[in-house]
Amino acid sequence: MVQPGKTALARAAMTAVEPLVELFLELGITSPEAESLLRSVFVHTARDWLTRYSTGDSEPSDVRVSLVTGVHRNFVRSILAEPPRIAAAREQKGHRASRLLEAWHSDPKYLDSSGKPRDLSEKDQEPSFNSLALAYVPGVAPSMVLGELRRAGLVQMLSEHRVRVRNRSFRLHGINAANIAEMGNRARELLETLTRNLRRPDTPLFCDSMPAIEVDAARAPFVRDLIARRAGNFLAAMEQELAVEASGSRRRRSSQRVRVGLAAIETER
Amino acid sequence: MRATGDNTGGARQRRKSPAQRQAVGSDEGLRELLARELIGVCMATLKSHGLQGKRLAQLAASAAAEDSGQIASTTAVLAESQRLAELTNKWVEDPAYRDVTGRPAVLAIQERKGCSFAALAREFFPERTVSDVVAVGCDARVIERIGRDKVALLNSTVLFTGSSLPILAYSIRSVRRLLGTADFNRRANSAALENWPDRTSYVNVSNEDFREFVRVFRLQISELIESSNRWLFQRSGLSRNRHKQKRIAGLQVFIFRE
Numbered sequence: 458m459v460q461p462g463k464t465a466l467a468r469a470a471m472t473a474v475e476p477l478v479e480l481f482l483e484l485g486i487t488s489p490e491a492e493s494l495l496r497s498v499f500v501h502t503a504r505d506w507l508t509r510y511s512t513g514d515s516e517p518s519d520v521r522v523s524l525v526t527g528v529h530r531n532f533v534r535s536i537l538a539e540p541p542r543i544a545a546a547r548e549q550k551g552h553r554a555s556r557l558l559e560a561w562h563s564d565p566k567y568l569d570s571s572g573k574p575r576d577l578s579e580k581d582q583e584p585s586f587n588s589l590a591l592a593y594v595p596g597v598a599p600s601m602v603l604g605e606l607r608r609a610g611l612v613q614m615l616s617e618h619r620v621r622v623r624n625r626s627f628r629l630h631g632i633n634a635a636n637i638a639e640m641g642n643r644a645r646e647l648l649e650t651l652t653r654n655l656r657r658p659d660t661p662l663f664c665d666s667m668p669a670i671e672v673d674a675a676r677a678p679f680v681r682d683l684i685a686r687r688a689g690n691f692l693a694a695m696e697q698e699l700a701v702e703a704s705g706s707r708r709r710r711s712s713q714r715v716r717v718g719l720a721a722i723e724t725e726r
Numbered sequence: 727m728r729a730t731g732d733n734t735g736g737a738r739q740r741r742k743s744p745a746q747r748q749a750v751g752s753d754e755g756l757r758e759l760l761a762r763e764l765i766g767v768c769m770a771t772l773k774s775h776g777l778q779g780k781r782l783a784q785l786a787a788s789a790a791a792e793d794s795g796q797i798a799s800t801t802a803v804l805a806e807s808q809r810l811a812e813l814t815n816k817w818v819e820d821p822a823y824r825d826v827t828g829r830p831a832v833l834a835i836q837e838r839k840g841c842s843f844a845a846l847a848r849e850f851f852p853e854r855t856v857s858d859v860v861a862v863g864c865d866a867r868v869i870e871r872i873g874r875d876k877v878a879l880l881n882s883t884v885l886f887t888g889s890s891l892p893i894l895a896y897s898i899r900s901v902r903r904l905l906g907t908a909d910f911n912r913r914a915n916s917a918a919l920e921n922w923p924d925r926t927s928y929v930n931v932s933n934e935d936f937r938e939f940v941r942v943f944r945l946q947i948s949e950l951i952e953s954s955n956r957w958l959f960q961r962s963g964l965s966r967n968r969h970k971q972k973r974i975a976g977l978q979v980f981i982f983r984e
Contacts, residue, residue, distance in 0.1 A: 570867070570881040570883050570885055571883065571944060571945060571949075571952075572941070572944040573948070575880070576829075578872070582870070582871075582872070615825070615827070616832055617832050617873065617878075675821075679821065679829075680828070681828065683828070686949070687949060687953070690945055693945070694942075694946055
């Protein structure tokens with residue numbers, strides 16, 4: 458039986474937790490991930506709390522932490538063995554919508570004759586976004602999937618209720634931890650290449666650009682779209698070609714390995 | 727394995743008959759053997775389209791009596807698709823027909839202020855009604871209807887897949903273009919940059935790898951063709967080139983399997 462005090466407490470906690478949940482949603486953290494993180498923080502905090510209020514100098518035992526948290530002592534031990542984090546088993550390996558995005562780029566039904574993803578009617582005409590969502594994200598209303606993809610900036614709404622896919626993988630747009638980490642990695646890669654080329658001009662890494670052109674601002678969307686498609690296609694082709702080299706290298710395992718990559722960026726002023 | 731148009735490296739040597747061995751002894755004899763093989767390849771293809779050997783021999787004799795090399799019937803068969811391709815080209819390349827994202831816009835079928843499909847239909851199919859042109863475009867899977875009164879560009883390529891006669895006509899035009907390039911290259915200076923590029927890559931691969939090869943290179947080929955088309959379209963429309971004499975030129979790419 459739930460004690461009356463707990464009900465009031467749960468209501469108060471809900472008010473406090475709601476903004477945090479919104480932040481988790483913003484960051485793409487799912488409910489199982491958040492629950493796992495909360496459990497981990499709970500156990501760590503319980504240990505600190507018990508230590509603070511214990512009479513002796515020693516840390517509370519796993520059994521004691523288990524008693525106050527309600528988490529089995531075996532789990533307590535493994536949770537306390539590392540800093541608070543989302544348990545690997547609960548960590549979502551990819552957003553559910555990732556399957557849909559991948560299918561939009563690979564299922565022949567949703568491709569044009571050149572193998573590119575088609576713009577789809579939201580629901581009026583087949584092949585539609587609705588049929589794609591029902592096939593690849595079953596159990597969720599297509600309108601909700603569309604809303605989620607729009608929020609993440611992964612699809613673009615066109616006139617006549619048509620939808621265009623903008624990315625092959627699920628990644629939330631905007632300022633968030635994953636994107637800031639990505640920005641840091643990109644900046645580091647570019648700076649490492651530029652620095653290396655300054656230091657070792659005899660063995661430079663490829664770093665080149667075309668002369669910038671000036672276009673009418675009204676034509677900029679066309680140029681951006683063109684650059685995105687051509688560069689994306691070029692990178693995909695390089696990935697395919699280098700995959701052969703990588704698989705050959707895996708067979709001839711040597712102690713010295715290097716990570717080779719290629720990035721393309723568009724500039725605009 | 728890579729090869730140029732004048733080097734068929736990697737071809738497997740077959741055992742030659744005594745007549746072939748004798749013929750190979752002279753350039754003239756070898757040329758006749760090659761001519762026979764070219765005719766044989768064409769005959770085999772035509773048989774696969776349902777033509778019988780005897781009738782083919784009659785047609786070959788009547789074709790041999792002429793030496794114009796014209797392909798008027800082919801041009802007639804492909805006329806409609808050619809015009810559809812030109813319509814598509816304008817839709818894709820003319821900035822007036824693009825939406826705010828830079829891609830071909832969804833167009834109102836009937837005449838409206840600004841761009842409409844009717845304007846395109848009138849320019850490229852002046853003798854047809856707009857609804858006829860919409861039907862032609864939908865059949866060729868180039869356009870799709872959006873609701874009752876709008877159309878969107880579905881594919882920027884006119885596809886003949888599954889239609890024997892247009893495919894045959896398209897093949898004839900392709901063969902003629904290929905032979906035209908070969909003819910130019912045999913007359914060109916031996917310096918590599920004097921000829922027109924004609925390159926081939928080929929390797930023995932499994933069915934599975936072949937399917938993957940098609941998947942990977944479909945997009946690459948489309949991008950190359952789109953890029954070349956844009957270059958030619960833009961260059962042809964420049965004011966400095968408007969009144970110059972022009973001939974059709976282009977790039978054709980296809981995947982093959984022997």
